[in-house]
Amino acid sequence: MHNVLIIDDSDINLTLIKALVLKLGDCSPILFEHPLAALEWCRSNVPDLVIVDYMMPDMDGLKFISAFRALHGRNEIPVLMITANDQKDVRYDALLGGANDFLTKPIDRVEFSARARNMLSLRTGQKYLADRAEHLSALVEERTAEIRDREKELIFRISRAAEFRDPETGAHIQRMAHYSQIIALGLDLSLAQQKLILEAAPMHDVGKIGIPDYILLKPGKLTHEEFEVMKGHARLGQELLKDSRSEVIQAGAEVAISHHEKYDGTGYPYGLKGHQIPLFGRIVAVADVFDALTSERPYKRAWSLDDACKFLEEGRGTHFDPMCVEAFLAGWEHVLDIRQRFRDEEMPQI
């Protein structure tokens, strides 16, 4: 059903046009004698066709069209202006002002029907295109979400590949990623940044792929030389992830290179200090160390939560960014929830 807005200060013309509109079929005429009242109606309603007289009190047809076109989303609606045959100059002005076509007085039914049908066809085409554009946009959004999900899954699996060569578990990746998100929340980072670190943190140890087994899996303490090789995983991780077009993988590269830096400058690989260390690196350092301490491994028992917290607190300003430790401890209830959700013996949900 097409809504056809008719504005004419003459009763007889309104009645005539209404009757002709009804004869078109599938149309609902909406009548106004006063253009200002019609304009008010148009603020909350969208007609499919506007038929407006030129000469009216308060506001003429040209001014009406101009005000109508200025309303949001009314720029494309077809407008027919009714003029007398002698008003050629008015027709030019109306065309420039946004009218799509004209009707001449006295109104002729054949001419009226043809012009009105043309305008309504135009409107139907516009609506079809708008619906199609909306549909395509929804489809693109859906497909993009699928690609993003696939990207997330791949990142998780790449991270798992590295962890498989290590005593660490898939649950460790999930826990430290969620702890990182809790710290980001506590630091008042944006939702987008919180989501970014959640997705990027799992890549922190991806460089371990390039570390020989005899070092990576050595049960005892590493020699100085072995530890130097082990430290290389930070650079290897960055090497693997750098120059990606993906924002998440870029963030992963930053996390990989910086998560072993220490706040006092004694970390590796660059010995960066304080805020020289990228924020994501400072966040992940807290999350990764806390989870490593509180997890049981073949070569060590799990620390108690109290001891792990004490370690973090003692490391404020030396090992860790004090703000990140504070944000982590402030989210303690969430930390406990995450520990419950991702236990070592369970396969985590991707």
Add this chain to the structure above:
Amino acid sequence: MAGLFVLDKASILERLGGDEEIFAMMVDMFVQDVDSNCAALGTALASGDAAVLRREAHTVKGLMATFSDEAGAADAYTVELRARDGLVADQAAAVAGLQQRLREIAAVLSAG
């Protein structure tokens, strides 16, 4: 001054696509509105406002054209053009002529 109004129903109906129903509706409305249209013309003249007189003459021109009264519409157009040029006071006779024409059309239409 236009001659007597002669109803040319065939031409009006042709314009209305032969629709007798719409024709009858328009006749009823014209007859019903003739007093208020005449009064509006008189008020416009009395107000001395050229823009108002121009608009009322324009409306009357459209009404007359709707009923295929080309001569009456031409008189209304003359009043409209003169009003557009700012002339009001010396149009009393022409306005009276339009009022009389409107009533004449209404009478013919009423008589069928």
